[in-house]
Amino acid sequence: MDAATLFSVLQGGLVLGALYALMATGLSLVWTTLGIFNFAHGAFIALGAYIAWQFSSADAWNLPLLPAILLTSAVMFAVGALMHFLLVKPFERRADVVLISVITTLAASAILENGLLLIWGPRSKQIPPLGEGEVVLGQISLSTSEVILLVLVLAILLGIGLFLRYARPGRIMRAVSQNREAAELLGLNVPLYFAIAFGLSAVTAGLAGVFVGTIRFMNPAMGSEPLMKALIVVIFGGVARFSSPIYAAFIIGLLEAFSIYVVGLYWAPAVLFFTMIVVLLIKPEGLFGKHQRTL
Amino acid sequence: MSDPVLHVKNLSGGYDPVQIFQEIDLILHQGESAGIFGPNGHGKTTFLKTLSGLIDPWSGTIRFHGDLMNREGERGSRKWRNFNYDAVTRRRMDPKKVAWAGLIHVQQGNLMFPELTVDETLSISSEAARGRDGWTPEQVRDLFPRVAERRGHKIRFLSGGERQMVSVAAGLLSAPRLLILDEPTLGLSPKIRQELCDAILKVRKTGMPIILIDQDVGFLEQIIDTLYLFDHGRISGRMTREEMPDHDGLMALLFGEHH
Numbered sequence: 311m312d313a314a315t316l317f318s319v320l321q322g323g324l325v326l327g328a329l330y331a332l333m334a335t336g337l338s339l340v341w342t343t344l345g346i347f348n349f350a351h352g353a354f355i356a357l358g359a360y361i362a363w364q365f366s367s368a369d370a371w372n373l374p375l376l377p378a379i380l381l382t383s384a385v386m387f388a389v390g391a392l393m394h395f396l397l398v399k400p401f402e403r404r405a406d407v408v409l410i411s412v413i414t415t416l417a418a419s420a421i422l423e424n425g426l427l428l429i430w431g432p433r434s435k436q437i438p439p440l441g442e443g444e445v446v447l448g449q450i451s452l453s454t455s456e457v458i459l460l461v462l463v464l465a466i467l468l469g470i471g472l473f474l475r476y477a478r479p480g481r482i483m484r485a486v487s488q489n490r491e492a493a494e495l496l497g498l499n500v501p502l503y504f505a506i507a508f509g510l511s512a513v514t515a516g517l518a519g520v521f522v523g524t525i526r527f528m529n530p531a532m533g534s535e536p537l538m539k540a541l542i543v544v545i546f547g548g549v550a551r552f553s554s555p556i557y558a559a560f561i562i563g564l565l566e567a568f569s570i571y572v573v574g575l576y577w578a579p580a581v582l583f584f585t586m587i588v589v590l591l592i593k594p595e596g597l598f599g600k601h602q603r604t605l
Numbered sequence: 606m607s608d609p610v611l612h613v614k615n616l617s618g619g620y621d622p623v624q625i626f627q628e629i630d631l632i633l634h635q636g637e638s639a640g641i642f643g644p645n646g647h648g649k650t651t652f653l654k655t656l657s658g659l660i661d662p663w664s665g666t667i668r669f670h671g672d673l674m675n676r677e678g679e680r681g682s683r684k685w686r687n688f689n690y691d692a693v694t695r696r697r698m699d700p701k702k703v704a705w706a707g708l709i710h711v712q713q714g715n716l717m718f719p720e721l722t723v724d725e726t727l728s729i730s731s732e733a734a735r736g737r738d739g740w741t742p743e744q745v746r747d748l749f750p751r752v753a754e755r756r757g758h759k760i761r762f763l764s765g766g767e768r769q770m771v772s773v774a775a776g777l778l779s780a781p782r783l784l785i786l787d788e789p790t791l792g793l794s795p796k797i798r799q800e801l802c803d804a805i806l807k808v809r810k811t812g813m814p815i816i817l818i819d820q821d822v823g824f825l826e827q828i829i830d831t832l833y834l835f836d837h838g839r840i841s842g843r844m845t846r847e848e849m850p851d852h853d854g855l856m857a858l859l860f861g862e863h864h
Binding site: 478481482484485488489491492493494495496497498499500551 | 704705712716725732772776
């Protein structure tokens with residue numbers, strides 16, 4: 311492997327890692343706060359991409375990309391919060407809420423994906439790229455859109471991390487995720503913070519969808535493969551803290567890029583799953599996991 | 606005469622389908638404190654969780670300063686058992702509304718928020734008070750100097766006693782008009798226990814009504830005006846502080862002479 315190939319594999323791995331990090335963060339946000347797994351997360355990814363396309367495409371409303379992304383985030387937050395009240399809230403006091411929410415979120419995923427097909431049709435679409443041209447650093451040249459993507463994803467993740475650490479609602483969300491009963495007894499509005507967590511998670515999914523839509527063609531089922539990868543990331547990394555899925559995402563992304571180069575596209579998932587199994591055999595709580603789960 | 610602080614009438618409840626306690630009557634007048642004494646595993650904690658709305662009551666009423674805290678009427682248990690209770694019926698009680706009214710429940714052996722620092726926990730509690738008059742952070746720090754010393758530490762790293770102090774402090778900050786303390790001194794070393802008891806006594810002396818569950822008759826005597834004996838999910842006796850026998854006497858009342 312020469313330097314140029316190594317660099318392009320590395321670059322592909324970082325982009326994949328950034329996308330996985332964004333998806334996995336949203337997934338683990340809901341998992342750590344509500345204790346349920348959101349199978350509609352993949353559909354949220356597709357929904358975000360389609361909404362952004364509607365706002366930004368020359369065939370639709372033709373807004374510039376930045377306002378389109380901001381509007382998409384707002385819509386996704388509302389959708390996420392609504393989904394919490396429809397899919398999880400009615401069952402939250404049942405002992406089998408985990409199982410029920412698997413079914414309700416799977417149902418929502420099917421409804422959303424088919425709804426996308428109904429509204430926007432089966433034709434493949436693409437969102438305009440984040441940037442054009444190339445950035446040249448010495449002997450290395452990178453595509454501008456990938457650089458922007460990496461920077462944006464890191465900025466978003468940093469923003470969410472700072473929000474959880476220092477902002478008032480973020481701090482309360484961490485408290486709610488750590489001890490729901492104690493939070494209720496202090497008079498904190500727990501359902502509201504659950505809805506915020508769900509909304510934030512939908513925003514990250516939607517943004518991930520937008521970024522995927524700028525580099526690949528979109529279809530309503532575009533979220534299911536990334537959802538699988540995000541799941542691997544969450545299990546592989548563990549959810550001890552907010553940052554652990556992020557590290558895991560970059561490890562998985564780079565591993566995937568290198569295994570595609572070495573063993574080819576078809577065997578790359580096998581390498582990922584094999585690595586995951588080995589990690590889980592050695593560290594059942596995930597690479598960075600601890601028994602206590604928290605934001 | 607003004608409304609009693611807390612008036613519980615004919616309250617029954619438990620974890621569906623198992624009934625844990627039944628027909629509890631309890632009244633707490635302005636400026637008074639009450640104690641609950643009884644063996645472990647007889648439903649005291651479940652009763653308190655029902656008072657604070659964590660569990661829906663099955664029947665009966667809870668009035669706090671005259672305001673009804675739960676929805677009245679029998680809970681339809683049998684008929685609705687095969688339905689999703691929460692979707693078919695409204696919840697009968699909302700813990701956050703109970704807390705906003707000022708009924709603050711400090712749970713037994715509460716871990717609080719293990720990954721938050723003491724300071725973060727206390728500031729969340731003040732925010733939860735939503736502008737109602739509570740204790741100020743300075744007052745709480747004076748009350749628990751031991752907690753103030755460890756303000757930057759995560760709660761996970763505190764000792765059991767310090768954690769219990771943080772729970773009580775958090776309760777005080779969230780603007781209580783009635784403080785329910787569920788075995789605050791359980792399993793603490795004598796020195797820490799004494800510190801916590803002194804602090805609770807100081808809180809009591811500010812005129813704060815307290816409902817205290819404890820196994821230590823000497824401590825109960827210092828805090829309370831009325832003692833309720835809790836046995837097999839029922840109130841089996843009620844006595845004023847003056848009528849209270851010593852520990853052996855209470856055990857005899859609960860279990861007969863030869864316990």
